[in-house]
Amino acid sequence: QVQLVESGGGLVQAGGSLRLSCAASGRTISSYVMGWFRQAPGKEREFVASVSWTGGSTYHADSVKGRFTISRDNAKNTVYLQMNSLKPEDTAVYYCARSTTGGATDDLWRYDYWGQGTQVTVSS
Numbered sequence: 001q002v003q004l005v006e007s008g009g010g011l012v013q014a015g016g017s018l019r020l021s022c023a024a025s026g027r028t029i030s031s032y033v034m035g036w037f038r039q040a041p042g043k044e045r046e047f048v049a050s051v052s053w054t055g056g057s058t059y060h061a062d063s064v065k066g067r068f069t070i071s072r073d074n075a076k077n078t079v080y081l082q083m084n085s086l087k088p089e090d091t092a093v094y095y096c097a098r099s100t101t102g103g104a105t106d107d108l109w110r111y112d113y114w115g116q117g118t119q120v121t122v123s124s
Contacts, residue, residue, distance in 0.1 A: 022096030
């Protein structure tokens, strides 16, 4: 069993920044692709970014490319999402998840363990 706990969310003005963390416990995540997803009220959960097990390869959704950066620290069993130039449309609950595949994927059905989420609210 893997437990994933997100933190770092909050209320920020448009143009601001936040850094989300996803701390894993129970088992190491160092050999797994990890991803971030988000879900806004009334909308489906959508892919944000994923990172390879080494951290050397990343994949970002077009909607966040150039503004968000996913990274990981395997020594700390933690994954991060640096979010810059935030927009009101980035408001959502953000979730981290562990992938069951060996490569980057934006398919949420290919992720097996999920955190409880952290709320990000961007005011205009």
